[in-house]
Amino acid sequence: MSAPPSRPRRPAPTLVPPDPAASPPAPAASEAPGVAPRPREKRPFLLDFFPLESEKETRLSRFYDRLREGRLSSTRCPRDGELHWPPRTACPGCHSEELEWIDLPEHGRIYAFSAVLAGAPLGMESEVPFAVGLVDLEGAPLRLFGRIDGRPWSELRLGERVRVETYDIGDGRWFYRFRALP
Numbered sequence: 001m002s003a004p005p006s007r008p009r010r011p012a013p014t015l016v017p018p019d020p021a022a023s024p025p026a027p028a029a030s031e032a033p034g035v036a037p038r039p040r041e042k043r044p045f046l047l048d049f050f051p052l053e054s055e056k057e058t059r060l061s062r063f064y065d066r067l068r069e070g071r072l073s074s075t076r077c078p079r080d081g082e083l084h085w086p087p088r089t090a091c092p093g094c095h096s097e098e099l100e101w102i103d104l105p106e107h108g109r110i111y112a113f114s115a116v117l118a119g120a121p122l123g124m125e126s127e128v129p130f131a132v133g134l135v136d137l138e139g140a141p142l143r144l145f146g147r148i149d150g151r152p153w154s155e156l157r158l159g160e161r162v163r164v165e166t167y168d169i170g171d172g173r174w175f176y177r178f179r180a181l182p
């Protein structure tokens with residue numbers, strides 16, 4: 001008696017790079033009639049590192065409205081005084097949804113940083129190298145992650161003072177980053 005012949009293994013799928021000329025990608029929602037196309041290259045939603053910001057899309061739209069005004073802010077719970085980061089729709093301590101918005105300090109100091117030298121996220125490839133890091137805000141018990149601009153990453157130092165900056169990422173959405181002081 002011999003063992004039954006094993007089933008032939010399926011050949012491994014062959015990865016073929018897509019031919020960009022063969023089938024153009026489907027138009028994105030921003031190309032719908034009457035809607036201006038985004039000025040920057042389009043990013044697939046799941047690889048888009050910036051959040052959707054409108055009131056229709058997030059209950060934290062006030063955070064982004066304030067970024068447009070040049071203000072970095074977050075929520076605080078009037079009941080227990082807890083300051084949140086990131087901003088919340090409900091207090092993680094007492095679950096109250098009656099939160100107040102407060103402006104955060106405009107300066108901080110670099111607690112840690114690193115540099116993106118390769119493999120930048122989609123849409124940021126042309127900006128390599130750039131620095132990202134953790135910044136301790138002055139006068140608030142918060143340590144924020146963000147990009148640090150204003151100087152080559154190799155010239156940044158731990159403990160160095162930076163200021164908060166808000167900016168339009170190029171498609172109408174706003175975000176914050178840090179800028180090394182001159």
Ligand SMILES: [Zn+2]
Nearest residue numbers: 077080091094
């Ligand atoms: Zn609370």
